[in-house]
Amino acid sequence: MTATHTSPAAGPAVAARQFTLRGEVRAVHSLVLRELLRLSANPTQVLMLLLQPLLFLLAFGGGLNSLVPGSAVGGSYRTYLYPGILLMTIQAPAISVGIRLITDRNSGVLRETLMAPARRATLLCGICLGGCLTAAAQGALLLALAPAGGLPYQPLLLLGLLAQLTLAAFALTSFGIAFAVRTRKAETFNTVLGLSAAPLLFTSGAFVPLSALPGWLGPLAACNPLSYAGDALRRTIHALTPGGHGHGHGAGGVEVSVRWGSWTPPLALETAVLLLAALGALFVAARAFRRHEATV
Template sequence: MSTPLAAVDARPRRAELLRRELRTVHAVVLRDLLRTVGQPVYSGMMLLEPLVFLLALGGGLAAFIPDTAVGEDYTTYLFPGILVMTIQMPTFGVGARLIVDRASGHLRETLMAPAHRPTLLIGMCLGGTTVATAQGTLLLSLAGTAHLPYRPAMLAGLLGVLVLAAFTLTAVTIALAVAIRTPETFEVVLSLAMTPLLFLSGAFFPLTKLPDWLAALAALNPLSYAVDLLHRTIEATTSHTATYAGVRWADWTPPALLELALVALLGLAALTAAARRFSHTP
């Protein structure tokens, strides 16, 4: 049975369209990387705040917080939370640039490219994920300052969690940027939402120390699962004997695979919602 001529002609056309969309994603990701490399002072400042938190809180408060309060050395306990803080700043920048580009008219020029609008958002999300992961990797190289061994299995596991967390944070930030029209409102929303989320994630103190109603809110916090996964990765890949008490649903502790799935689904849902809204935004 012969293949219809129209179907034969459609195959190379679809392949060419796919290559064009992939080139667009590559161009957007490369643009973000070049922007980061071209602004070393700004990139260094983004890394400075979490580094100060690690050295100041870890080095200062560790002398006053007994190991029994967190189940381990406080500097070691703090390290996963500082990693999450490190990837936050680059992901926020993606949303801020999207709003600024829209206000300045630069986004309108970008939309004239021969690519679908969702493709541009995917490129922005992957670009933000790449930059945030690079920032997290730089801090990950300082694991020794948190009394952690440089074991390949641990470093690879932490890096994998950072990639997933960076993707989800970037997707959520893009979804907010698509829905919000002004830079001022965007900054207010982020400051009101993300700072409390970080403090309710178990980054600086165990969730078991929270009142029941705050612990329930922490269980709804996506950052809690990212921090929890980082702690679990350290425990699973080192000789760490500390028992980390992370997210709990009532009296049940969700397994790590379920936490991974939840973080990934949130990122995909946020990116999908942003793409649908962006496709119909004038």
């Protein structure tokens, strides 16, 4: 009786044929559904995460709205602050996906996830997409309070803001995962997150226009992904609100934070930069995830 032998070189090819499109899609669907179930199972935690942005919007925004002149922010300060509050709302839930990735790895849950009939990169994309959608869903809850930010209830405006907010959530989730795949301890991730969260917001012009801050913050803002996300939200508000909210600031009458030298990049370019940065971070994370999979 003759035995059939498979050469070592044929092994990866045979294994690769085991991954079907249906299996990849089902794996992504399962990971996204898991994140959404986590969100729905903890309504108290969601409310607690929304409490701080709401306090900032109602207290900080309402208190300074009459003190900050409209000429300084291209409109009312409350409307200027609202995009920054939206970013604050999604920042923690988006980046915290990285913490769950680390804890799942240390507890053995990730090892079980990797048994799914899907490529490692696909599984990582599913984790990222699930975190992105849960963060965007929490931001959508704050979008329901648009009048508190001085905005009208207009479907096109809210959809435009939700689209930009989802892109920002995708970028933050990608960056968090890119760092998490190289981090073994959740404490290290929490420390870095705690030290970077506030500086990222404040150097993005989320609360105060960068034109009112020292000039050396300009280059930092140009490297900060939240700067592009905040500008995109404000420009969307300006473009989709009747009459706009600007008084000759930056591009199209709206106060902007990002400038490349003396040039202000248009909205489409800012959106493309944010998307490419997010995809680049996810690509780097996927490569590192495959490289370190043997130690998972």
